[in-house]
Amino acid sequence: MSNYFKLKKPVGIAAYSSCGGPKEENGPIGNYIDIHFKDDKTGEKSYEKAECKMFESVVQNALCKSGLKKQNISFMSGGDLLNQIISSNFSARDLAIPFIGLYGACSTFAESIAINSMLLSAGYGEYAISVASSHFSTAERQYRFPLEFAKQRKTTSQWTVTGAGAIILTSHKKDVQVTDVTIGKVIDFGITDAENMGAAMAPAALDTLEYHIKNSGNRVEDYDYIITGDLGKLGSDILLSLAKEKNLDINNRHIDCGIEIFDSCKDDCGGSGCACSAIVITSKYLRMLSEKKIKKILYIATGALLSPISTMQGESIPSIAHAVTIEGTI
Amino acid sequence: MSNYFKLKKPVGIAAYSSCGGPKEENGPIGNYIDIHFKDDKTGEKSYEKAECKMFESVVQNALCKSGLKKQNISFMSGGDLLNQIISSNFSARDLAIPFIGLYGACSTFAESIAINSMLLSAGYGEYAISVASSHFSTAERQYRFPLEFAKQRKTTSQWTVTGAGAIILTSHKKDVQVTDVTIGKVIDFGITDAENMGAAMAPAALDTLEYHIKNSGNRVEDYDYIITGDLGKLGSDILLSLAKEKNLDINNRHIDCGIEIFDSCKDDCGGSGCACSAIVITSKYLRMLSEKKIKKILYIATGALLSPISTMQGESIPSIAHAVTIEGTI
Numbered sequence: 159m160s161n162y163f164k165l166k167k168p169v170g171i172a173a174y175s176s177c178g179g180p181k182e183e184n185g186p187i188g189n190y191i192d193i194h195f196k197d198d199k200t201g202e203k204s205y206e207k208a209e210c211k212m213f214e215s216v217v218q219n220a221l222c223k224s225g226l227k228k229q230n231i232s233f234m235s236g237g238d239l240l241n242q243i244i245s246s247n248f249s250a251r252d253l254a255i256p257f258i259g260l261y262g263a264c265s266t267f268a269e270s271i272a273i274n275s276m277l278l279s280a281g282y283g284e285y286a287i288s289v290a291s292s293h294f295s296t297a298e299r300q301y302r303f304p305l306e307f308a309k310q311r312k313t314t315s316q317w318t319v320t321g322a323g324a325i326i327l328t329s330h331k332k333d334v335q336v337t338d339v340t341i342g343k344v345i346d347f348g349i350t351d352a353e354n355m356g357a358a359m360a361p362a363a364l365d366t367l368e369y370h371i372k373n374s375g376n377r378v379e380d381y382d383y384i385i386t387g388d389l390g391k392l393g394s395d396i397l398l399s400l401a402k403e404k405n406l407d408i409n410n411r412h413i414d415c416g417i418e419i420f421d422s423c424k425d426d427c428g429g430s431g432c433a434c435s436a437i438v439i440t441s442k443y444l445r446m447l448s449e450k451k452i453k454k455i456l457y458i459a460t461g462a463l464l465s466p467i468s469t470m471q472g473e474s475i476p477s478i479a480h481a482v483t484i485e486g487t488i
Numbered sequence: 489m490s491n492y493f494k495l496k497k498p499v500g501i502a503a504y505s506s507c508g509g510p511k512e513e514n515g516p517i518g519n520y521i522d523i524h525f526k527d528d529k530t531g532e533k534s535y536e537k538a539e540c541k542m543f544e545s546v547v548q549n550a551l552c553k554s555g556l557k558k559q560n561i562s563f564m565s566g567g568d569l570l571n572q573i574i575s576s577n578f579s580a581r582d583l584a585i586p587f588i589g590l591y592g593a594c595s596t597f598a599e600s601i602a603i604n605s606m607l608l609s610a611g612y613g614e615y616a617i618s619v620a621s622s623h624f625s626t627a628e629r630q631y632r633f634p635l636e637f638a639k640q641r642k643t644t645s646q647w648t649v650t651g652a653g654a655i656i657l658t659s660h661k662k663d664v665q666v667t668d669v670t671i672g673k674v675i676d677f678g679i680t681d682a683e684n685m686g687a688a689m690a691p692a693a694l695d696t697l698e699y700h701i702k703n704s705g706n707r708v709e710d711y712d713y714i715i716t717g718d719l720g721k722l723g724s725d726i727l728l729s730l731a732k733e734k735n736l737d738i739n740n741r742h743i744d745c746g747i748e749i750f751d752s753c754k755d756d757c758g759g760s761g762c763a764c765s766a767i768v769i770t771s772k773y774l775r776m777l778s779e780k781k782i783k784k785i786l787y788i789a790t791g792a793l794l795s796p797i798s799t800m801q802g803e804s805i806p807s808i809a810h811a812v813t814i815e816g817t818i
Contacts, residue, residue, distance in 0.1 A: 247674060256673050257808065259599070
């Protein structure tokens with residue numbers, strides 16, 4: 159059975175919003191981000207509460223832009239990197255919108271867009287929100303070391319993005335629409351270094367890319383950009399070589415959200431975290447589609463499905479990639 | 489907008505399977521469980537690997553019962569209680585079935601049935617698997633104390649169920665079908681005691697119950713059973729009183745999976761964990777529906793969306809409940 163699905167009818171994008179901290183604002187796409195928090199803690203008592211504030215701010219901002227109220231939204235799906243996705247769950251409590259909790263690590267935003275689009279295209283609801291968040295300091299605390307420890311980072315490490323992105327999808331026709339999706343498989347090439355997630359995720363990105371291109375009947379040239387999130391520099395290089403072996407030359411069209419969001423000369427191997435591709439898509443690329451500067455993107459978000467426990471138990475890093483096509487109607 | 493959805497067409501149940509450990513086998517519904525593991529560790533090196541084995545065993549057993557192959561399955565959705573849902577992600581890697589990772593704590597199984605049913609009813613795929621697992625020893629390690637510490641349990645504590653449950657859903661007509669769903673809201677009544685999750689979840693169960701009954705146009709009497717999972721004894725008592733205040737008298741039809749699975753005189757306040765209601769539904773109640781002993785159940789799975797971090801930070805326990813109706817065609 160196919161896990162590629164052409165939507166029964168395209169699903170419109172009614173509004174979108176992004177937020178980030180100071181490091182994201184100072185990065186190459188900083189000017190595209192809607193809400194800038196001058197302080198990573200956003201005035202809250204903990205980084206966890208700050209992440210909730212970011213999650214809620216993009217949902218509220220997207221609602222405001224669309225002119226919709228919470229009562230118009232049938233459901234929201236999304237997630238984050240924290241154990242038991244508490245940023246999302248606590249935010250969903252405060253927002254009081256029916257909630258589908260997802261966990262796909264950094265692939266969560268595409269997973270959410272895929273599910274919401276399929277449900278809306280089938281007539282289940284009129285408006286639905288896709289949302290994802292991450293925070294450097296909540297992720298470091300949970301996955302790695304206390305910030306105060308100031309651990310030396312490896313050259314392969316990626317920097318978890320602080321912020322959130324949200325899209326309001328709708329069953330109504332809009333200028334920019336989601337048209338098809340691929341639900342990814344979990345792929346594991348045996349990488350065990352939790353500080354080299356780009357290498358672990360590249361094979362999953364390739365698997366979904368190849369499958370989506372083949373089943374959609376499209377060619378690489380039909381997309382203005384093929385946007386992965388978030389392989390970083392090293393992972394992107396691996397993807398490009400692997401794709402070449404499969405006769406998929408994506409060099410001229412490939413963008414990686416992990417590379418886009420930070421200045422790659424300074425910041426490790428690029429960005430990561432659920433918010434990385436969520437911000438890049440909802441700031442720069444949806445805007446370019448809305449302004450008709452580009453016509454069609456294939457967004458493939460990748461997730462490294464490890465946990466600190468699985469790493470300590472010597473397990474390798476399984477990875478997944480979900481894909482959605484987003485395109486202008488003209 | 490409504491978050492109650494009548495399915496565009498009913499979604500059939502092609503097969504189902506359950507597994508459990510020795511404590512589950514010795515409980516009141518032990519005889520209904522398909523696969524009994526004589527040892528909680530199932531011969532593996534860690535409890536985490538044992539949980540994966542249980543997850544995979546119910547998927548493989550359901551496939552075997554249905555006569556289907558993995559290649560027939562369009563996607564699988566599900567989850568577990570562990571950080572980054574590693575039991576599910578590692579199992580999805582080994583099963584090589586396209587995967588939608590969910591996190592809804594103990595509500596995950598109903599969340600999965602709801603999403604899969606909506607997608608299949610819309611023509612997205614022919615077969616899909618819903619699955620959830622939990623394990624007492626992996627949950628204790630992560631949420632509470634080392635087993636060796638032998639902490640005294642409170643009278644309000646629930647015991648995490650060890651095992652898994654899986655359903656293969658299909659777009660084809662079957663004798664037993666899913667007909668409607670409600671996606672729940674996150675509800676928080678301010679309970680902060682992580683050892684009293686039944687009390688935290690009861691208001692979420694009530695919210696979804698009331699909403700589902702009202703929007704489906706059904707009456708309480710139309711269901712043979714209204715099955716919550718898993719409030720335990722205390723949470724069930726709270727639900728019954730709260731429901732009575734809303735003029736919903738469910739006393740004669742209410743069953744709680746947390747009470748059903750263990751002998752309630754001995755085992756704390758009842759069972760909990762994603763596997764609790766997954767096992768009770770896929771062992772006893774789907775069989776009763778298949779054998780035409782009952783006609784219609786409303787399955788409302790509840791999840792306590794806390795994390796050890798949120799508890800340590802003094803946060804209350806947000807909860808959610810998702811509902812699905814499962815009924816015989818005759």
